[in-house]
Amino acid sequence: MISATEAPAHGPGFLARKDLGALFALVRDDGRRLIGPTVRDGAVMLDELDGPDALPEGIRESQTPGRYRLEAGRPGRLFDHTVGPSSWKRWTFPPTVPVGTTRRDGAVVAFEPATPDAAPLAFLGVRACELAALAVQDRVLLGGPVADPDYAARRRSALVIAIQCTTAASTCFCTSMGTGPEVSDGADVVLTELDDGFVVTAGSRRGRELLERLPVRLATAEERDAAAGGVAAARAAVAANAGVAAPGLPSRLMAALDSPRWADVAERCLTCANCTLVCPTCFCTSVTQRSDLAGAETLSERTWDSCFTGSFAAVAGGNFRSRPQDRYRQWLTHKFATWVDQFGTFGCIGCGRCVTWCPAGIDVREELAAIAPPPRAVVTGMHLPAVTPAPDEAWLRPARVVATHRETANVTTLTLAWEGQVPGAGQFVMAGPPGFSAAPISVSRARRGAIEMTVRAAGPATAALTALGHGATVGVRGPLGRGWPLERMLDRNVIVVAGGIGLAPLRSLIEAIAAERERFRDVTVYLGARTPRDRLFVGELGAWSAAGIAVTETVDRAGADWLGRVGVVTHLFDHAERLPEGAVAAVCGPERMMEATVEVLRARGIPDERIFVTLERHMECGVGLCGHCQLGRFFVCRDGPVFSIAELGDAFGREGL
């Protein structure tokens, strides 16, 4: 795409208002559905339009926090409004789309990814801030290691006809975020409305070809000036609004994680999620299943979700963000701080939708000013380079269970035949029996041709996994995430600390070390289990010792037949006189156990850079697209699940992040 400001050879053109119908006709001839603004139920909505008559003629809106009303605008003008509650994301990233279908016919199971809907669309009336929003979502959904295939298809096929703003609402703050009101790039055609028509420029070859087929004449100097004057008026109006002091905001905001204002805003916030759903950049989704009664066919669908819902950060047995203040903090810090770390832009483009459509009238500009007050000098600007889409993602693939081994009453190790890439130690897969949600499960052993998963029945999906027998089919995606840093452990002493099921991802590490034992120095494994009956991999501990790995065990509670140690796992260090010099530690277990262990390791002189943990978070996609697993600036699925404590910094063990 070339820049829209780069005018075609003959300069900007002029399209009379009466000829707008020709544009509609052309777009339709090209087989596109035209989406644009129209008045519905008292608001300007983005719906499919039949013709120019459907546009909101002579309409403007009054927008203030929590309040929106239509008013009379300049007579005859079709784009005198600004932005309503719907955004183009409804069309590029619809509320619900199919992800895939699981079919079961006797023992035969098939996972069929959905075919993306690529019916071509044309967007009429895209504002500068909204072009920026599309660019932000491009980065999120196409710019990572895995691209969203449905979004990619819709986005690529859409023709974008932008309109420059000549008015502004009181909730607009595009100038703060550097996204408007002037259209810079990302559009195929750019219109600027005058009283009797539009000054038009092409922003791409596709746009130029379209203009060549329309009754467009060269714009006069007066028309060009009038267009520029209209946009300048909009800039002046936005600049007079309250704004956001964007420069330096991420660090100011992250320094204010303990501000008392979070609790204050939580009193007003209804955790209703309206802000996130009207926001044109929010991308969080969940995957749900729908099946027929016999379970022969299950449709998995991706649905808009929000960090304000109660189950968003819930995991089996707990919730990382149970308090409303944690949820508001996630929203605000994500939009204005951690998004920058993750994607290189703000997550906010200054459209003001979340301000107007918050029923409690909470204004992000006001909250930011209170929580992270601006420094003196304010500079603006946000650069949005184009992104190259990553290859399309694969959905679940079938994997056959070739062996099962019951570890404890509720933990089973499944061996799956595996043709894919051999997972590294500490990587995980998304795995689920047909018809169930896929759960993140660590690979507890990997070799050519087979992987093992050790699963604790914590809820319905994991219970169904542990109940699978030889020959059953599991849907698997992976290997995913970043595993244990084996290279950091070479020629060093290694300490491994596991609590309960946390031994599963560490087993792959221990075996990787055992396989090349001479490349590591002293290796000590500390194991904690609730009771002797909950110990995992009991038959393998001898082999670890034989390989020169010291294994020490403890249980929280013991019966008479247990002769070993009793007490929580951190107490094992009390028996070790001193921890080995320069050691690297790998820890996995319940979050509280990891916090306690890290404290002890630090106290024994191991620096944060050499303490690694693997974290559990709610995961829906496993590839950085659904947003559920966020911890501050990290996506645990993609950037972790293994992290050093130094990387996590303050985020480790902080309540409500």
Add this chain to the structure above:
Amino acid sequence: MARPRLGVVKFASCDGCQLTLLDLEDQLLGIAEQVEIVEFAEATSARSAGPYELLLVEGSVSTPEQAEAIVELRRQAAKLVTIGACATTGGIQALRVFADHDAWRASIYPHPEWIESLATATPIADHVPVDAELRGCPIDPGQLLEFLTATLLGRRPRLPDEAVCLACKRAGSVCVVVAHGEPCLGPVTRTGCGAICPAFGRGCYACFGPRETANVPGLRRSLVVLGNAPADVDERFAGFTALAPPFARAAAAGLAAAAATGGDDARR
């Protein structure tokens, strides 16, 4: 494999929720293939058909006899699921707790002494443990089907405990609070109905009862700021799920205000 036995019984209620099962016309045959429907009757009529693998209970407990019956039914049910606003929160008849029960009974029935009723209409969960709830007045057929399907397949049924607002926004409706200043209880109400009322330009009446972290004081304040009279806002809570703890205070205040101004209004 023997089909699981499904029972449907009712207490004080209007039958609307159990009729939802019959509304699932297209799926009814399939359901009957998967489960054996053994009881579909008023809870207080013949009740010999237990035990049940799954018992759907409609209605609230409003007579002493019902209070005994539910304990017995619980014993016979492996999984007991309450369906509808009456069973899960007390229902519209629970409004009686805000009134003088005896005076009310006397004003409605010619022979109040013949009417045996409790001064309360309470949710089933006040009497026995409940395994799952299907909310709504009436319940949503889609949720009922999802619940039955997921239960049969052993997966977690999708009954999200989130605000009605999410369904409203996904449907592309215009927010009636922001665009029209209408009082709407969507932000504090559990989803499930598909946000029907806002789609027709009306505020939500909280048929599905409170959601988790329902910020009732916050919503009352903002609806008043947006131009509604405090009493009108409170009265809105005095509906199908008034007795649900997060709503009860506002509901009581609303009824008191209505009684002070309109008299009969309190007894809608």
